[in-house]
Amino acid sequence: xxxxxxxxxxxxxxxxxxxxxxxxxxxxxxxxxxxxxxxxxxxxxxxxxxxxxxxxxxxxxxxxxxxxxxxxxxxxxxxxxxxxxxxxxxxxxxxxxxxxxxxxxxxxxxxxxxxxxxxxxxxxxxxxxxxxxxxxxxxxxxxx
Numbered sequence: 001x002x003x004x005x006x007x008x009x010x011x012x013x014x015x016x017x018x019x020x021x022x023x024x025x026x027x028x029x030x031x032x033x034x035x036x037x038x039x040x041x042x043x044x045x046x047x048x049x050x051x052x053x054x055x056x057x058x059x060x061x062x063x064x065x066x067x068x069x070x071x072x073x074x075x076x077x078x079x080x081x082x083x084x085x086x087x088x089x090x091x092x093x094x095x096x097x098x099x100x101x102x103x104x105x106x107x108x109x110x111x112x113x114x115x116x117x118x119x120x121x122x123x124x125x126x127x128x129x130x131x132x133x134x135x136x137x138x139x140x141x142x143x144x
Contacts, residue, residue, distance in 0.1 A: 044074035044130040047137070052109070054141030059113050063091075066139050068107045070126070072099040078130035083107055086123045089116055090139065094126070113143045 052066035072078045077098035085092055089112050095105030109124050121140040127133060 043132055044072065045078060045128055045132065045135065046071050046073060047135060050136070051138045051140065054111070054139065056142045056144055057113050059115070059117055059143050061113055063110050063112050064141075066109045066111070068109070068126075068137050069104050070095075070099065070107065070128075070135070071104045072101055072130065074130055075101050077101070078105075078128055080105055080107065080126060080128050082127040084125045084127070085109065086125075089120075090122050090124065092124060107137070109137070109139050111139055111141075116143050118143060 048069040048071075050068075052068070054064050054066070057064055070080070077100050079098050080094045080096075083092035083094045091110040091112075092107060093110065094107040099105040107124070107126055109122075111120070111122070119140075119142050121138060124137050124139070126135040126137065128135065
């Protein structure tokens with residue numbers, strides 16, 4: 001019986017310690033959570049948005065496209081070396097020539113809604129010769 005008196009307070013103390021620890025964890029959210037605005041940081045490449053929400057689209061619609069604009073803020077040309085979608089339902093297209101300082105390049109994600117009824121959330125990895133070398137963007141929506 002004596003042990004039960006100590007277990008309840010010990011559990012309460014552990015629970016409170018866990019809540020305090022979780023509350024003090026630093027925010028590790030990344031630029032990938034920024035939507036629809038050029039980022040203001042020291043990166044050589046900034047992007048206009050990291051998420052494109054198509055909303056509700058029809059399965060019978062044509063392919064839908066989302067364009068992401070990358071601006072070169074460095075003093076040297078930057079190349080988009082590769083763009084890799086997370087699945088075969090998304091086809092990427094991108095600026096192949098070097099992006100001069102102060103200029104912009106584009107990455108277009110083309111999504112095919114045929115036979116894909118339901119919610120979707122796809123990532124596209126953009127590899128560059130600039131900083132950052134790897135940028136992840138997302139397209140999402142619902143196919144009906």
